Amino acid sequence: MTSDTVRSSAVNRNILVALTLLGAVGAAGVYVSAGPARFWANWLVWTLFLLTIGLGSLFLVALERLVGAHWSIPMRRVPERIASLVPLAVPLLLIAFLAVPVLFPWTFPEAAHNPILVAKTPWLNLPFFAIRLVVCSVLWLLYYAFFVRGSLRQDESKDANFTVRARRNAPFFMVVFFFTVTIVAFDWISGLEPEWYSDMFGVYLFAGTFLSGIAAMALGVLGLIRRGRLTEVKSKHFYNLGTLGLAFTVFYAYIGFAQYMLIWYANLPEEVVWFKHRIEGAWYPVALLLPLLNFLIPFFLLIGGEPKKRPWVLRIAALSIVLGHFVDLYWLIFPVLGPEPRLGWPELAMACLFLGLGFLQIRRAMGRGADMPVGDPLLVKGLEWQL
Amino acid sequence: MSSPAFAVLGLYANPQKIVDAAKEIRARKLGHMEAYTPYPVHGLDHALGIGKSRLGALVLGMGILGTALALLFEWWTSAVDYPLITGGKPLFSWQAFVPVMFEVTVLFATFTAGLAMLFAFNKLPFFGHPVLHSQAIKGITRDKLALSIESTGAAFDTESARQALLENGAESVEVVPFPDWGRPLTLVGLLQIIGAIVAACLAAGVGIYSVQKMLPVVQPMLHMHDQPKLNAFRSSKFFADGRGMRPAVAGTVARGHLPPAFTTPEEAGTILTNPLALTQKVAERGRKVFDDHCMVCHGSVGDGVAMLSRAYGAKPGNLLTNEMHARPDGYIYGVVMLGKNAMPSYAPDLDESDRWAVVHYVRILQRSQNAKDEDLR
Numbered sequence: 001m002t003s004d005t006v007r008s009s010a011v012n013r014n015i016l017v018a019l020t021l022l023g024a025v026g027a028a029g030v031y032v033s034a035g036p037a038r039f040w041a042n043w044l045v046w047t048l049f050l051l052t053i054g055l056g057s058l059f060l061v062a063l064e065r066l067v068g069a070h071w072s073i074p075m076r077r078v079p080e081r082i083a084s085l086v087p088l089a090v091p092l093l094l095i096a097f098l099a100v101p102v103l104f105p106w107t108f109p110e111a112a113h114n115p116i117l118v119a120k121t122p123w124l125n126l127p128f129f130a131i132r133l134v135v136c137s138v139l140w141l142l143y144y145a146f147f148v149r150g151s152l153r154q155d156e157s158k159d160a161n162f163t164v165r166a167r168r169n170a171p172f173f174m175v176v177f178f179f180t181v182t183i184v185a186f187d188w189i190s191g192l193e194p195e196w197y198s199d200m201f202g203v204y205l206f207a208g209t210f211l212s213g214i215a216a217m218a219l220g221v222l223g224l225i226r227r228g229r230l231t232e233v234k235s236k237h238f239y240n241l242g243t244l245g246l247a248f249t250v251f252y253a254y255i256g257f258a259q260y261m262l263i264w265y266a267n268l269p270e271e272v273v274w275f276k277h278r279i280e281g282a283w284y285p286v287a288l289l290l291p292l293l294n295f296l297i298p299f300f301l302l303i304g305g306e307p308k309k310r311p312w313v314l315r316i317a318a319l320s321i322v323l324g325h326f327v328d329l330y331w332l333i334f335p336v337l338g339p340e341p342r343l344g345w346p347e348l349a350m351a352c353l354f355l356g357l358g359f360l361q362i363r364r365a366m367g368r369g370a371d372m373p374v375g376d377p378l379l380v381k382g383l384e385w386q387l
Numbered sequence: 388m389s390s391p392a393f394a395v396l397g398l399y400a401n402p403q404k405i406v407d408a409a410k411e412i413r414a415r416k417l418g419h420m421e422a423y424t425p426y427p428v429h430g431l432d433h434a435l436g437i438g439k440s441r442l443g444a445l446v447l448g449m450g451i452l453g454t455a456l457a458l459l460f461e462w463w464t465s466a467v468d469y470p471l472i473t474g475g476k477p478l479f480s481w482q483a484f485v486p487v488m489f490e491v492t493v494l495f496a497t498f499t500a501g502l503a504m505l506f507a508f509n510k511l512p513f514f515g516h517p518v519l520h521s522q523a524i525k526g527i528t529r530d531k532l533a534l535s536i537e538s539t540g541a542a543f544d545t546e547s548a549r550q551a552l553l554e555n556g557a558e559s560v561e562v563v564p565f566p567d568w569g570r571p572l573t574l575v576g577l578l579q580i581i582g583a584i585v586a587a588c589l590a591a592g593v594g595i596y597s598v599q600k601m602l603p604v605v606q607p608m609l610h611m612h613d614q615p616k617l618n619a620f621r622s623s624k625f626f627a628d629g630r631g632m633r634p635a636v637a638g639t640v641a642r643g644h645l646p647p648a649f650t651t652p653e654e655a656g657t658i659l660t661n662p663l664a665l666t667q668k669v670a671e672r673g674r675k676v677f678d679d680h681c682m683v684c685h686g687s688v689g690d691g692v693a694m695l696s697r698a699y700g701a702k703p704g705n706l707l708t709n710e711m712h713a714r715p716d717g718y719i720y721g722v723v724m725l726g727k728n729a730m731p732s733y734a735p736d737l738d739e740s741d742r743w744a745v746v747h748y749v750r751i752l753q754r755s756q757n758a759k760d761e762d763l764r
Contacts, residue, residue, distance in 0.1 A: 257485060264482050305443060386429040
């Protein structure tokens with residue numbers, strides 16, 4: 001690194017710290033003046049945003065290990081670094097436990113008189129909720145340490161055994177991942193309206209998680225290439241990211257629409273009201289953004305073969321997906337506050353806080369290890385990989 | 388050499404060499420360049436000058452066409468041609484249309500991809516490629532890579548093609564002639580194919596039949612298939628008469644099908660009056676009933692002159708006579724219900740309101756064929 005880039009990076013860091021501090025002050029203001037419900041709703045949206053992008057990245061790392069892909073090895077350090085959002089989001093989610101008595105109706109005294117909620121108490125009770133939260137957090141941190149820290153250690157040790165161990169452990173992570181993401185979806189999002197029920201909701205959150213993980217990886221890879229790093233990564237490598245993104249944008253649209261259509265068709269009162277709150281009135285334009293940002297824009301950008309090799313096409317598609325994932329969480333969580341979408345200074349302040357924290361965490365992760373997993377014995381295969 | 392050459396093949400053992408040679412020889416423009424390799428060679432399609440396939444664009448276009456056609460068809464059937472409200476949903480419920488749109492999109496796209504790839508881009512059917520008749524084919528399917536310069540017309544120069552391949556590192560060179568093909572399909576061959584298809588169908592049919600008859604077939608999802616309900620037209624041990632479907636209780640009368648309180652049309656004329664008020668809707672219903680049931684004999688204006696009656700020599704009644712004018716509504720109703728002369732009863736086909744609607748329409752026809760001056764105002 002030249003002294004110029006060192007200085008500019010120090011400036012960037014100071015800007016991020018200032019942004020975070022500003023956001024922290026603003027967040028305190030939100031709690032006092034806008035009320036705890038709005039504060040915790042914001043907190044939940046942003047924590048889940050960081051957590052799902054982190055988990056999506058960790059899933060990508062594990063998926064590469066599981067299927068033995070070579071093309072993604074030169075880029076693997078990017079999702080490994082973005083996965084550092086998991087250790088950031090875990091304490092934030094533990095703090096969000098304080099939001100449970102504020103936002104979650106099954107904890108309210110009235111719930112004792114609601115036969116539907118009484119029937120769900122074996123799952124929806126505070127001790128079990130806390131146990132699930134802690135177990136999920138521990139599992140995520142363990143697998144983060146195993147996959148990411150292990151990969152960083154391999155940079156020095158060049159230990160080929162780690163590659164074998166990672167491949168053997170990846171299938172177990174898949175199982176853990178599916179269960180824990182489903183638990184997050186049920187506990188933290190659909191638990192906000194506990195009378196509602198959808199089998200598919202866990203898969204829906206998983207689709208958004210994986211999709212935004214791919215998009216974040218694409219943005220990271222293209223960002224590094226633009227800064228003159230990762231010079232060995234060619235268009236043939238990120239072409240495949242575009243292909244994965246295309247496949248999973250269809251998957252997301254399929255799952256999202258299937259969930260909507262089944263509930264729309266059956267028209268059961270306790271189910272359909274959840275969508276009524278989200279597609280009627282002022283929420284309608286927000287709901288329209290979801291298929292636009294998460295499906296139509298990335299799908300038509302990425303469907304061609306050649307466009308996937310152009311960085312700007314992939315970047316726009318990835319930005320659309322990440323933004324779409326945020327709108328998705330906002331659309332899932334904010335309707336519990338009321339029939340109007342709330343977007344004002346409290347949201348801006350909380351955005352500053354969490355974006356600042358997220359980028360600072362990724363910056364910190366970028367200081368660790370080389371830009372490529374230099375200790376991976378299969379790295380050469382990945383670099384030589386041909387389309 | 389008797390037959391004209393199809394191609395000159397150069398054999399290579401090294402994938403890099405064949406890529407270099409392809410680039411070099413393509414520049415000389417000796418003929419159409421092709422390569423036959425036992426495994427995919429990276430960069431060879433580029434060296435041969437094979438551009439981007441147009442298949443993708445075709446598939447996308449056909450896929451979008453499939454989406455649009457499915458949407459159009461579903462809109463037309465559900466909202467235009469046969470509007471039927473289901474589950475309280477709007478007639479144009481796009482949510483319900485999406486699965487079919489998705490399926491038709493996939494259908495169009497995959498069929499386009501498969502069929503266009505085989506028949507448009509790879510030019511099938513193609514009974515036996517000349518290279519299959521070459522000496523080199525054994526090597527090509529095993530460990531040799533062949534670069535082929537293929538004839539594009541009479542001006543094909545095999546000697547310079549051979550030279551070009553040898554200069555660019557080919558291990559050996561072979562001139563492949565057009566093989567002496569007989570007619571691809573003879574009558575005997577065709578009969579053999581048809582016979583084989585028939586035999587295969589017979590074997591499959593006998594096989595499936597005997598498996599179903601002789602082996603206990605485990606049905607999937609028994610809980611859906613065997614339900615403790617009674618099916619119409621099936622037997623049942625539950626009831627004494629052994630029938631699954633219950634006959635109606637004696638004396639049951641369907642709505643709109645009350646048995647008549649008269650025995651002749653004349654009697655009906657004295658006791659019945661038309662209970663339906665004449666509205667636009669009733670008149671249109673009457674016209675539909677008349678056109679569907681009466682017009683075939685009584686003619687489109689009710690004058691008793693119709694194509695069918697002429698063909699059969701029948702003499703249906705003219706509904707426009709003064710006698711018919713004078714008849715009361717109830718008489719016409721009675722004829723519709725009981726029939727007259729050769730005309731059968733229409734009571735099973737038309738319910739009460741349809742019969743009265745057609746009575747109105749007969750009156751309209753009579754009026755229209757004998758219009759007064761004030762009708763025109």
